[in-house]
Each structure stands twice: as C-alpha cells, then as structure tokens.
Amino acid sequence: MIITGNNVSKEFIRQGKGTNRFVAVKQTQIRIEEGKLTLLTGRSGSGKSTLLNMLAGLLAPTSGTVMYGDDDIYSLDDEKLSAFRMENIGVIPQGQTAVGTLTVIENICLSYMLKGADDRASVYSYARELMARFGIPELENELPSALSGGELRRMAIARAMIRKPGVIFADEPTCDLDDENTELVLKILKNTAENGTSVFVVSHEKDAAQYADFCYSMNAGEISAL
C-alpha cells in the first residue's frame, strides 16, 4: 500500500492567548512506500505526531489530502473510514495504551472484539504466533497492569498487526524502552516492512536511522528529507 500526503497541513486554535491560530503541520508532501520503513525524526513539538495521525486516518487535515493508493480517505464518512482503518491501518500510539480491563490476548485481538471474527481459534492462534515472535508468549492471560513497559509496547505492536494491515504507523515506539527492548522493537518493525508492509515510524532514537529505508526530519511543521 502506497500512502501519500498531498500538501497536508493542520492548524490548531490555541486557547488562552486569544484566538490564536497555530500551524502544527505546514503544507507537507510525503510518500510512504510499500515494503519499506520510513522514519520521521524531529524536535519535540515539531508536529510529528500530528502528521502521523493525519496519515493514519485519525485526524482530518485542515487542508490537503491523504491518499491510500487512489483513494482519498478523508472523503469517506466516519463509518467507512473506521472500517477502512480497522482492515488496513495498524497504529502503535505514543505512550502506553492498553485497555486495563482486558487480558493481554484480548487487547491484542481488540479489533476483533469490535467486529467479530468468523474463526476465533485462528485469530487467537495468530495472536499467539505474534506474541511468540515478539518474545511475550507466556503473558496471554495477564492483565496489562502486570506487564513491563517493553512488554506493553510489544503487545501494542501485536495489536496493530493482528489484522495484517497494509500499513503500520508507530509513534515513538521505543522512547521509554531500554537498549535491548529498543533494538527488539525496531527489528520487529523492520522485519514487518521486509515482509511487504508499509511502515512509518516516528522516533527520536539515533539508532533508528540504521533500520530505515527513508528518513525525514520535521522542524516547526516543515518536513525535509534526510
């Protein structure tokens, strides 16, 4: 799946200092290639997450379009866009995002709890396969509160991958992890890209560049290729 952002920009109205418009992402052109890992770096507050969310179908741009192949996803209504996201887009958000009342495997299969699977057994066995691949095979029935940060992050990656989406977005997937876990997570993402998925990663990590096929940097809402 090739994803292109055409002149996407995002303005926020900041409260407090009058009605102050603030442009978080300016007229940005970007292309995410199939089977490649695309890396975006940049200072805090430069607009990386905002851009990622727009590309991932979670935040409508103020102007510009986001195309998945030939389809403009923001021309879809919420119902259709949500269904599209469920099938095609995996997102690993910034921070910890487990649903506390669900077990690890239920968290991983979350999208199937929203929309039933025909074959629960095969969904669960794929979830177990992912857990094994990510080194958390024995945590299936734990609650998220029992997991470490690295384990939770791997759980979130498995959750994003459970429907084998064409594209995966990861926002700071390694920021609170130790070196060992950082390497593990980046390897998983690289490996996923090599298997044909488009992968888009936002990261501060210097080491991340060595896994990337394309690197971009963001500065005050403006993007530049590295």
Next chain:
Amino acid sequence: MKLTESLSFKNIKGRPARSLALTILTAIMAASIVVGTVTVTSLKTGLGALESRLGADIMVVPASAASKKNFENIVLQGSKGYFYMDRTYYDKVAEREGIEKISAQLFLASASAGCCSVPLQIIGYDPETDFTVSPWIRKSTGGELGLLDVVVGNDLSVFVGDTITFYNVRCNVVAKLDKTGTDLDTAVYTNTDTIKRLIESSLELGMNDFRDIDPDKVVSCILIKVADDHPVDEVLNDLNLHVRRTKSFKTKDMISGVSDSLIGVSGIIGILMCAVWLLGLVILFLAFTLSVNERRKEFAVLRIAGASRRKISRTVVSEALIITLGGSIAGTAAGLLIMLPFNGLIEESMGLPFLLPEAWVIIVLCFAAIVVSAAAGAASSAYSAHRVSRLDAGLVLRGDN
C-alpha cells in the same frame, strides 16, 4: 465461531465497585417507583373499596353522636363509638322526599370473641331493607343469612365453616367479605334476629351493657340511598332541617377526610420519589461523565482499532444500559419484597384504607418501573456517549509521556 465478546460486559466486570454502586443506585430508583406507585394505587384502591362498601349516600345518626370525628371513627375504626336512637326516627326519615332506599343498622360491641384479640364491632342489618351489606353477602354466600349466621370482615382470622362465639352464642361464619383496607375489615355482620339472640345471651350472662337496647325499638344509624331525580344535598338539607335530634351526613363527606389525607400522602410520596430520582439522575450523569472522561484514552484506543464514532457511543450507552437494567430489575424485585409482605404494616402505620391493587396492575407498574429506570439511566449516559464519540483519537493519544 465469533469473537464478539461484549466489551461492555468486560468493562463492567473490570470495574466491579463502580458497577455495583451504579447498579445499587438504579435499584434504589426503581424500588422507589415500585414502592411509591404501589402505595399510592393501594390507597386509591382502598378508598374505592371503602366508597362502594358504604353503599349509601346519606347516613343519619343521633345528634348526640354526631361529631364528624366520631363518624370517621365509626366508619374507619369500627368499634370505637356506640350510640342508639329511637326507631321512630326511622319512620320520620322514611317519610321525607327523595329517598329511594332506606335501612337501619344496629351496632354492638363484643367484649372478646375467643378468636380475636381485639374487640369487634358487630353490625346488625335488616335483611328486608338492607341495600349496603346484602349485595356483598349475597355475592359471598349466594343467599341470605340464617339465624346465628355471621359474615366476617377480611382481617379476622376465622374461616368460612368456623364458628365464632359472642356472649356464649356460637355463630357460624358463612362468608368472609372482600378487603376494604379499613377497620371495617374487622367487623362482623349479621341480621337483626341474631343480634337479638346475642343481646339476650349477654343479659343472661349478667352483662348489662345492652339492657336498654331493644333491636325492635332502637337503631344506631340509618342508611339512605337518594332517588336519582333528587340531588343528595337537597335531601340532606331537608333531613337536617326536619328530622330533629338527628344529624345527617353525606357518606362522601365522611370519607373526605380520608381522601384528603390520601391526597396529602400521595403528594409526599410524589415529592420523595422526585427527590430520589433527581438525585439519582444527577449522580448517574456525573458517574458516567467521569468514567468516560477517565477512559478517554481507552476509547481512543478503540478508535485506532477501528471503532466508528457510533460504535463508541453505543458501547458507552450499552454499558450504561446493562448496569441500569440490572439495577432496575433488582430494585423492582426489592420493591415488591418490601410491598408484598409488609403491606399490612404499611397500612397500619398510615392509618388509611390500603388495599393492594390487582396482580395485573402490580405487574404493569413493575414493568414500567424497570423500563423507566433502565431508560433513564441509559439516557443519563447519552451526553457522555456523545462527547466521547466526538473525541479525536489522534489528539487524545498524542504525547502524554
């Protein structure tokens, strides 16, 4: 096989304390509907039964007995007042205009009946003219009372076929009347002949209470049904003007005190119910709003997993609905458990005619209580459901570390 395990159920189970508290709250709301409405309907049913049992439009008593308070006592509290007047008054009253039916009753008090811990009021009626008790008696026995037959009020713990002894005279219980929810339920009805036997026997026993009472010569009260073409008030005024040393009352007025207090009690119950509901709805509203606020991130995660805005708000509402439905069913059951076994106690403590309505009315009320409380509870989550569905997942999940 499907993997659509309900997220709502999981959420409810995952937050047992909150879920339980909200369930109990809706239960209280539902129970307040059941207890409140069943009580008010019971009071209305009781009043209706009382009205139809009185049967007469006007009641004439000796002027000496004629304070209104006295009257309510006689009607509602059975055995507390006794008075007699000469039978000639009966003839005088009967001569007046606009009287369709007229009959006299004689009241006797029983000291103790062997069966009953409370003194009973024995009401003697004249089978030839009676139009108030006879229809009830006919309904219960299918005929007239023979000598020493009695009909008992619903609250007496004797049964048809039993005997009951007054002044050494064994009387046969041939029927038990329907409940009125008043102290008439502890009265005993019988005909004049039996009354005579009871008086004779009491004299033989050396009790002189009734020595001056000759059922052929005295009556306690005269009951009148007014002819259709005469206004009740007109006949009433006429009687009060022309039949001296008696006092006539409209039976409706006699129980107006009852219906006034009924309106008062219903009002208080209504206010209490409103208060419980207002408070309940505010708490539910706040609880759902807080809980949804607290879980913004969780809903954002659902969004990235592919939940549409509609799905999100449905999840919130269905979670609320599960809780409030459970609560309403439990509360309704609890309300019934209060009302059904304890209605006697409630009746006693209120001192008003109180008669549970028929089963189907109670069933309808319970059903309505369940539906209304569950719907109100769910509706109180509508605002938070709407708000959370407007969330931008991207913004909620953006940088929080």
